[in-house]
Amino acid sequence: MAETRDQVASPELTKPRHVVRKFQARPQHEGVGAVVRRSIGRFELKYFDPFLALDEFSVTAPAGFPDHPHRGFETVTYMLEVLILHKLYISLCVSLSLSKIKMYIRAVTHEDFEGHKGTIKAGDLQWMTAGRGIVHSEMPAGPGTSKGLQLWVNLSSANKMIEPRYQEIQGKDIASTSKNGIAVRVIAGRSMGLQSPVYTRTPTMYLDFTLKPSAHLRQPVPPAWNAFVYTLEGEGVFGVERSGPVGPHHLLLLGQGDGLEVWNKSAKPVRFVLIGGEPLGEPVAQLGPFVMNTEEEIDRTVDDFQYYTNGFEKAEHWRSEAMVGFQV
Ligand code: FJE
Numbered sequence: 587m588a589e590t591r592d593q594v595a596s597p598e599l600t601k602p603r604h605v606v607r608k609f610q611a612r613p614q615h616e617g618v619g620a621v622v623r624r625s626i627g628r629f630e631l632k633y634f635d636p637f638l639a640l641d642e643f644s645v646t647a648p649a650g651f652p653d654h655p656h657r658g659f660e661t662v663t664y665m666l667e668v669l670i671l672h673k674l675y676i677s678l679c680v681s682l683s684l685s686k687i688k689m690y691i692r693a694v695t696h697e698d699f700e701g702h703k704g705t706i707k708a709g710d711l712q713w714m715t716a717g718r719g720i721v722h723s724e725m726p727a728g729p730g731t732s733k734g735l736q737l738w739v740n741l742s743s744a745n746k747m748i749e750p751r752y753q754e755i756q757g758k759d760i761a762s763t764s765k766n767g768i769a770v771r772v773i774a775g776r777s778m779g780l781q782s783p784v785y786t787r788t789p790t791m792y793l794d795f796t797l798k799p800s801a802h803l804r805q806p807v808p809p810a811w812n813a814f815v816y817t818l819e820g821e822g823v824f825g826v827e828r829s830g831p832v833g834p835h836h837l838l839l840l841g842q843g844d845g846l847e848v849w850n851k852s853a854k855p856v857r858f859v860l861i862g863g864e865p866l867g868e869p870v871a872q873l874g875p876f877v878m879n880t881e882e883e884i885d886r887t888v889d890d891f892q893y894y895t896n897g898f899e900k901a902e903h904w905r906s907e908a909m910v911g912f913q914v
């Protein structure tokens with residue numbers, strides 16, 4: 587059987603996408619005492635259809651994101667392993683005292699007003715469809731600093747008021763493979779012959795790549811989709827081989843084409859995520875965590891949240907465990 591373009595490690599591309607805009611994501615304060623590097627969703631780039639926000643977050647207890655609502659979109663929380671920090675931490679412990687080695691769980695605990703609870707650890711994924719309404723808290727689960735990415739994916743007008751849904755995948759169950767110096771974890775969509783089980787209401791791809799030194803990647807991206815790269819570690823050359831390398835914490839918006847080429851010309855691994863989605867082409871009316879199509883719908887949402895109606899019924903008598911004790 588002939589291999590399809592998705593199955594080979596390096597398929598030929600007809601028109602590779604170029605980087606058309608580059609942003610550095612600087613730290614800013616969000617939630618309660620948390621720090622995020624926001625790339626999409628900030629003033630200069632309010633919306634990259636269908637993506638509303640991308641935050642690289644870093645939270646250390648007691649900071650976090652206590653009880654707050656969402657309506658009209660999806661939040662995708664992907665916890666990152668902090669391998670370098672981790673190694674440093676262990677060697678520090680070894681040099682101090684062998685008996686003092688303690689593995690910190692870097693994780694975020696979430697709980698919502700329907701009683702849905704869980705902990706997302708390094709490498710785990712939570713794809714939450716807020717739909718008509720979720721009220722939840724997202725707090726660090728223990729000592730140490732939890733790091734990850736949170737992406738907000740808009741829903742089409744037909745899907746904004748659907749029942750909330752969670753898709754949770756543990757790190758060990760995320761489809762991953764490596765070949766020719768390229769390692770991929772398939773969060774959504776398909777790559778290198780692997781398909782993610784995540785169902786995306788708004789068609790989305792989300793790939794976590796690590797390229798060893800001298801590796802070269804060619805990854806197809808549907809031509810009609812908007813796509814971007816967010817860099818996490820190391821330095822990579824994106825889009826055009828002669829262009830300068832890009833370090834961590836940068837958002838690279840990609841122009842038109844049928845895929846992306848990346849080269850690692852450095853001496854260390856480079857890690858980045860490639861995210862793409864089918865644009866909705868609909869008007870966006872946003873008030874913080876409420877994202878609808880019109881101002882009228884936003885007004886109705888504010889009423890629903892205030893009067894506990896149309897999906898927010900259970901918010902009336904619910905406080906997260908994280909908040910109990912803080913109530914007056
Ligand atoms: C939110 C401010 C916020 N980025 N990254 C306003 F901070 C949030 C929010 C988050 C968030 C949560 C995690 Cl776990 C990771 C995040 C923003 O919760 F929803 C609003 N409205």
Ligand code: FE
Pocket residue numbers: 651654656661722724
């Ligand atoms: Fe949230």
